[in-house]
Amino acid sequence: QVQLVQSGAEVKKPGASVKVSCKASGYTFINYYMHWVRQAPGQGLEWMGKINPSVNTTSYAQKFQGRVTLTRDTSTSTVSMEMSSLRSEDTAVYYCATVIPPAWGQGTLVTVSS
Amino acid sequence: ENVLTQSPGTLSLSPGERATLSCRASQSVTSSYLVWHQQKPGQAPRLLIYGASSRATGIPDRFSGSGSGTDFTLTISRLEPEDFAVYYCQQFGSPPYTFGQGTKLEIK
Numbered sequence: 001q002v003q004l005v006q007s008g009a010e011v012k013k014p015g016a017s018v019k020v021s022c023k024a025s026g027y028t029f030i031n032y033y034m035h036w037v038r039q040a041p042g043q044g045l046e047w048m049g050k051i052n053p054s055v056n057t058t059s060y061a062q063k064f065q066g067r068v069t070l071t072r073d074t075s076t077s078t079v080s081m082e083m084s085s086l087r088s089e090d091t092a093v094y095y096c097a098t099v100i101p102p103a104w105g106q107g108t109l110v111t112v113s114s
Numbered sequence: 115e116n117v118l119t120q121s122p123g124t125l126s127l128s129p130g131e132r133a134t135l136s137c138r139a140s141q142s143v144t145s146s147y148l149v150w151h152q153q154k155p156g157q158a159p160r161l162l163i164y165g166a167s168s169r170a171t172g173i174p175d176r177f178s179g180s181g182s183g184t185d186f187t188l189t190i191s192r193l194e195p196e197d198f199a200v201y202y203c204q205q206f207g208s209p210p211y212t213f214g215q216g217t218k219l220e221i222k
Contacts, residue, residue: 044214045151047211102160
């Protein structure tokens with residue numbers, strides 16, 4: 001079955017960077033976009049960006065442009081999301097997700113605190 | 115960006131009742147690119163409906179989606195206890211792929 005398995009929780013200091021990975025299985029990885037979504041505590045869902053694993057093209061929400069980078073490794077069917085210049089407002093659960101086939105990762109809590 | 119507004123913010127109903135959730139877009143959305151997600155407390159979201167009206171694999175047929183243009187609806191025909199959750203619509207028509215703010219479906 002389709003599975004997206006994310007890396008574990010992270011605690012970072014303001015100004016640092018974080019990298020969260022998402023390993024896909026159960027489908028042909030390069031055929032479908034991977035999206036990243038975040039959810040601050042008690043808040044709704046926010047779309048961050050997407051990557052086309054086949055041609056390695058990316059698209060980001062303007063809010064995250066220049067601060068978020070999505071990369072992929074086709075040999076391991078893994079997509080990574082790196083965010084730099086972290087601030088307290090970036091404390092959230094970060095999810096990877098595909099629409100086709102429908103799947104969400106389990107989420108990775110990133111806590112930014114001094 | 116295409117702003118999605120969901121209503122009501124909270125819906126209080128009893129098991130067995132029918133739920134109707136609305137999602138209105140500020141710009142027209144091609145139906146193929148409107149989806150609904152369900153999220154239970156402490157869990158990742160789950161995609162229920164894609165293409166505005168197609169159920170994802172394994173989703174019970176009490177869930178149905180409809181609509182076009184700027185107005186979309188998620189209907190749950192007879193509520194089961196496990197359906198009480200937060201529901202989000204999302205559009206993939208034009209980036210950024212915005213979400214609605216969510217409708218919380220709670221037990222009355």
